[in-house]
Amino acid sequence: MAESIADTLIPVTIVTGFLGAGKTTLLNRILKEDHHHRIAVIENEYGEAGIDDDLLVHSEAEQIVSMNNGCICCTIRGDLSRILTKLRIQREKGESKFDWVVIETTGLADPGPVAQTFFMDDVVAAFFRLDGVVTVVDAMNGDATLDQQPEAQAQVGFADRILVSKTDLVDEEKAKALEERLRAMNPHADMRRVNMGDCPVDVVIDIQGFNISDVLNVAPDFLTGAHKHHHSDEISSFLYESDRPFDPQRFEHYFMSLLSVYGQDLLRYKGILYLQGADREIVLQGVHMTAGTQAFGPWEGSPKSRIVFIGRNLPKEALIKGLDACLC
Structure with a gap:
C-alpha cells in the first residue's frame, strides 16, 4: 500500500497540565521505559532558569531541548518553530535520531497557540503533524485548580486525552466527582486514571486526536x-x-x-x-x-x-x- 503524506510526517504530542499535576514524572516514566521509540522532548518552563531538565532522565535514545525564555503559549511560539526545524535538519543529517516529539508545556500555558503552530507555520506543517493533546489533572487538587485557574480549564478543553493522576490520594467519591466534572467540560476526550510512575508510553503517543478518523x-x-454538571x-x-x-x-x-x-x-x-x-x-x-x-x-x-x-x-x-x- 502506498505511503500517505501523513505517514511521512513526524508525529508530535503536546503534554499539558497545571503545576504539580505530574507531567515531569510522566515524562521520566516514558524516557525510562523500553518502548522502542526514539523520542525528542521539548520542555518549557516559565522563567529564566529551568530546573525540569535536571529532573528528567537522559539517555542516548532521547534528546531533550529546554526553552526558558518565556511561556510557550505566547512569545516562544517562534522559538518552538525554530527548534522543531533545527531538530528536523539534525535528523535529516543523521546527527539526531528520533521518530516522535513530545512537547511539555509549562503548567501556566494555554496549549492552543502551541497546537496552532502545526497549522499556521508552513515550515512546521510540511514536516510535522500534531497527533494529540494529553492533559494531566491532579485528582487531589484538581477541583480547586479548576475553580481558581482559567489556564487549567483551557488545558482540559483542548485535551484529546485526559490523564487523572494521584487518585490513590483521594477517596473514590472525590475521584468520580472530578471525572464527572471533566467529562462535562470536554465530553469528547478519552479519560484514564494513571499512576505517573508506572504509565506505559501508549497512553501518551499515537492517540490520533487530530486524525480524520477521530x-x-x-x-x-x-x-x-447529558452529563450532570454542578460547577460554573x-x-x-x-x-x-x-x-x-x-x-x-x-x-x-x-x-x-x-x-x-x-x-x-x-x-x-x-x-x-x-x-x-x-x-x-x-x-x-x-x-x-x-x-x-x-x-x-x-x-x-x-x-x-x-x-x-x-x-x-x-x-x-x-x-x-x-x-x-x-x-x-
Missing part, C-alpha cells in the same frame, strides 16, 4: 445522555446537529465572522459538514481562529452535519441561531 466519530458521549466552569461544550444542508457561502461567511469574534474563546471544534451541492462528507477541524476543511468519502447513510464546540463562556444559543441561519 473527527468522523464526533463526540459519541453526547449521544449517551467557564469551559463547556455543545454539539450542533442538522439534517438540512448548509449553504456553502453563508456558512463560510458566518463561520469566519464567528472566529473573528469568538476565536480566542473557541478552544477546539471539529465535525462533519453537510454542504449543499457536495456529494461527500466535509471534515471541519480547528483550534482558536485556525480552521480548515477537507473533503472525505461519500456519505454512508443520511447526510447530517455534526459539529462539537468546546470553549470558554460560549453563547450557545446565539451560535446555534447563527448556524441555523446558514441552512438551506
Whole structure:
C-alpha cells in the first residue's frame, strides 16, 4: 500500500497540565521505559532558569531541548518553530535520531497557540503533524485548580486525552466527582486514571486526536445522555446537529465572522459538514481562529452535519441561531 503524506510526517504530542499535576514524572516514566521509540522532548518552563531538565532522565535514545525564555503559549511560539526545524535538519543529517516529539508545556500555558503552530507555520506543517493533546489533572487538587485557574480549564478543553493522576490520594467519591466534572467540560476526550510512575508510553503517543478518523466519530458521549454538571466552569461544550444542508457561502461567511469574534474563546471544534451541492462528507477541524476543511468519502447513510464546540463562556444559543441561519 502506498505511503500517505501523513505517514511521512513526524508525529508530535503536546503534554499539558497545571503545576504539580505530574507531567515531569510522566515524562521520566516514558524516557525510562523500553518502548522502542526514539523520542525528542521539548520542555518549557516559565522563567529564566529551568530546573525540569535536571529532573528528567537522559539517555542516548532521547534528546531533550529546554526553552526558558518565556511561556510557550505566547512569545516562544517562534522559538518552538525554530527548534522543531533545527531538530528536523539534525535528523535529516543523521546527527539526531528520533521518530516522535513530545512537547511539555509549562503548567501556566494555554496549549492552543502551541497546537496552532502545526497549522499556521508552513515550515512546521510540511514536516510535522500534531497527533494529540494529553492533559494531566491532579485528582487531589484538581477541583480547586479548576475553580481558581482559567489556564487549567483551557488545558482540559483542548485535551484529546485526559490523564487523572494521584487518585490513590483521594477517596473514590472525590475521584468520580472530578471525572464527572471533566467529562462535562470536554465530553469528547478519552479519560484514564494513571499512576505517573508506572504509565506505559501508549497512553501518551499515537492517540490520533487530530486524525480524520477521530473527527468522523464526533463526540459519541453526547449521544449517551447529558452529563450532570454542578460547577460554573467557564469551559463547556455543545454539539450542533442538522439534517438540512448548509449553504456553502453563508456558512463560510458566518463561520469566519464567528472566529473573528469568538476565536480566542473557541478552544477546539471539529465535525462533519453537510454542504449543499457536495456529494461527500466535509471534515471541519480547528483550534482558536485556525480552521480548515477537507473533503472525505461519500456519505454512508443520511447526510447530517455534526459539529462539537468546546470553549470558554460560549453563547450557545446565539451560535446555534447563527448556524441555523446558514441552512438551506
